[in-house]
Amino acid sequence: MKVSLKIMRGLLEHVRQDLKRPHSFAYERVGFLIASAAGTPRGILLTICDYQPVDDEDYERNESVGAEIGSDAMRKAVQAAYRPQRTLLHVHTHGGLGRPEFSSVDLISAEEFVPGFFYPVPKMPHGLLVLSDDDASGLYWQQPEQKPETISDFIIVGGPYTRNWRT
Amino acid sequence: MSWLDRQSFLGNDSDETLAALTVGIVGLGGGGSHVAQQLAHVGVGNFVLLDPDIITDTNLNRLVGATFSDIQAGTYKVDIAQRVIVGVNPNAKIEKRISLWQDAAELLKECDVIIGGVDKIRAKHELDAFSRRFMIPYIDMGMDVTDTGGNNYLISGQVILTGPGEPCLQCLGIVNEGLLKEEAQTYGDAGSKPQVVWPNGLLASTAVGLFMQLVTPWAGRPRTSAFLEYDGNRNSIVEAAALSFFKTRQCSHYMIRDVGDPRFDMRKLLAKEQDVQTPNQKLPQSWWNRFIRWCSSQRD
Numbered sequence: 001m002k003v004s005l006k007i008m009r010g011l012l013e014h015v016r017q018d019l020k021r022p023h024s025f026a027y028e029r030v031g032f033l034i035a036s037a038a039g040t041p042r043g044i045l046l047t048i049c050d051y052q053p054v055d056d057e058d059y060e061r062n063e064s065v066g067a068e069i070g071s072d073a074m075r076k077a078v079q080a081a082y083r084p085q086r087t088l089l090h091v092h093t094h095g096g097l098g099r100p101e102f103s104s105v106d107l108i109s110a111e112e113f114v115p116g117f118f119y120p121v122p123k124m125p126h127g128l129l130v131l132s133d134d135d136a137s138g139l140y141w142q143q144p145e146q147k148p149e150t151i152s153d154f155i156i157v158g159g160p161y162t163r164n165w166r167t
Numbered sequence: 168m169s170w171l172d173r174q175s176f177l178g179n180d181s182d183e184t185l186a187a188l189t190v191g192i193v194g195l196g197g198g199g200s201h202v203a204q205q206l207a208h209v210g211v212g213n214f215v216l217l218d219p220d221i222i223t224d225t226n227l228n229r230l231v232g233a234t235f236s237d238i239q240a241g242t243y244k245v246d247i248a249q250r251v252i253v254g255v256n257p258n259a260k261i262e263k264r265i266s267l268w269q270d271a272a273e274l275l276k277e278c279d280v281i282i283g284g285v286d287k288i289r290a291k292h293e294l295d296a297f298s299r300r301f302m303i304p305y306i307d308m309g310m311d312v313t314d315t316g317g318n319n320y321l322i323s324g325q326v327i328l329t330g331p332g333e334p335c336l337q338c339l340g341i342v343n344e345g346l347l348k349e350e351a352q353t354y355g356d357a358g359s360k361p362q363v364v365w366p367n368g369l370l371a372s373t374a375v376g377l378f379m380q381l382v383t384p385w386a387g388r389p390r391t392s393a394f395l396e397y398d399g400n401r402n403s404i405v406e407a408a409a410l411s412f413f414k415t416r417q418c419s420h421y422m423i424r425d426v427g428d429p430r431f432d433m434r435k436l437l438a439k440e441q442d443v444q445t446p447n448q449k450l451p452q453s454w455w456n457r458f459i460r461w462c463s464s465q466r467d
Binding site: 023038050 | 184187188273274276277278279288300301303304330332381382383384388389391392413423424426427428429431432433434436437446
């Protein structure tokens with residue numbers, strides 16, 4: 001199944017800027033992209049319609065990871081995607097140029113929290129995204145018990161219109 | 168050396184970019200046929216062509232690629248466009264439907280850009296709304312010949328580039344309740360509108376220019392909206408004043424959050440896929456299975 005992800009260029013730039021803001025103790029910031037979905041002849045089209053940053057007070061101290069967020073952050077994200085039901089994509093940035101890769105910590109923690117999005121929002125696929133300064137990689141879960149799959153196409157709508165997130 | 172070598176100023180990877188894109192052309196008449204031909208020449212790799220009509224003798228004055236024998240054969244307009252595209256670029260992939268675009272809308276969802284060459288205001292309105300829902304930039308072309316009296320005529324037209332977050336066709340005055348009502352009342356007895364090849368070609372070239380600026384910008388950051396007005400008597404194309412009015416205002420007709428399919432359900436999609444993959448293993452529709460499904464649906 002081919003999954004394409006679309007985002008407005010202005011929103012993407014805002015997300016990158018927001019994730020670069022320093023936090024008082026966390027090494028990096030995270031946020032949530034909120035997307036609608038539609039079936040297409042070859043798969044699914046995810047259209048990102050909003051971004052929800054994690055509030056400063058919802059980070060928790062943990063020296064062993066870049067950022068750890070608490071249950072309030074998860075609750076707020078789910079609340080934003082609850083009515084109408086929307087896809088939740090956890091997002092953070094590794095910076096730099098080129099196609100980013102998920103770290104093992106990213107993948108292990110996602111295996112724990114992404115399936116949790118399906119309890120309140122069962123209609124939609126959910127996943128996670130990692131950005132660089134000019135590209136992105138993404139995974140999505142079709143169902144909580146299934147293995148994640150790769151998001152195949154990244155499309156930036158705006159000037160210029162870009163497919164594959166190559167800017 | 169590539170057949171697109173003379174347009175290398177569009178970017179080092181412009182050949183690959185254009186070859187990977189899919190453009191939907193709705194209406195393959197006077198405007199759409201020009202667009203199809205030009206997009207084939209610039210190297211667009213994938214097309215969705217939608218038009219329900221057969222060419223008739225009154226189309227031959229402007230439909231690019233059409234021949235007298237097409238009229239005798241009753242060739243569909245999408246088939247003429249396909250012949251023109253493949254004649255230029257044999258590697259182009261084409262999905263075509265001899266139907267109204269609304270009946271083949273699924274194909275348009277995967278398009279990178281949609282270009283509309285439709286006459287009806289209702290069709291323009293619906294295409295604009297559809298494109299926004301799936302975050303697809305939309306380029307609309309329109310042309311008119313108006314009788315100004317005393318055997319004088321005014322040739323005019325417009326090309327609009329719009330998309331999510333940009334002023335829509337309602338904002339720009341191309342679509343409004345009055346025009347929709349008027350069109351609905353004259354439905355069926357409007358007769359054939361006058362159309363000629365050179366304004367069609369000019370408007371189509373302008374549309375292709377906007378498309379190329381959007382996907383392979385050759386000078387700075389490209390524009391994401393445009394409203395270009397054509398005056399065929401003065402031979403001019405100028406930016407319409409209506410667009411500048413919206414530089415500081417948001418479109419009030421479409422919300423950026425109103426995207427996607429509100430009925431989308433991943434579970435139904437997966438179930439449908441499974442049904443297609445294993446048709447012989449489908450469970451019989453017993454009252455018990457129906458009851459279980461009903462219980463599941465009540466939990467959503």
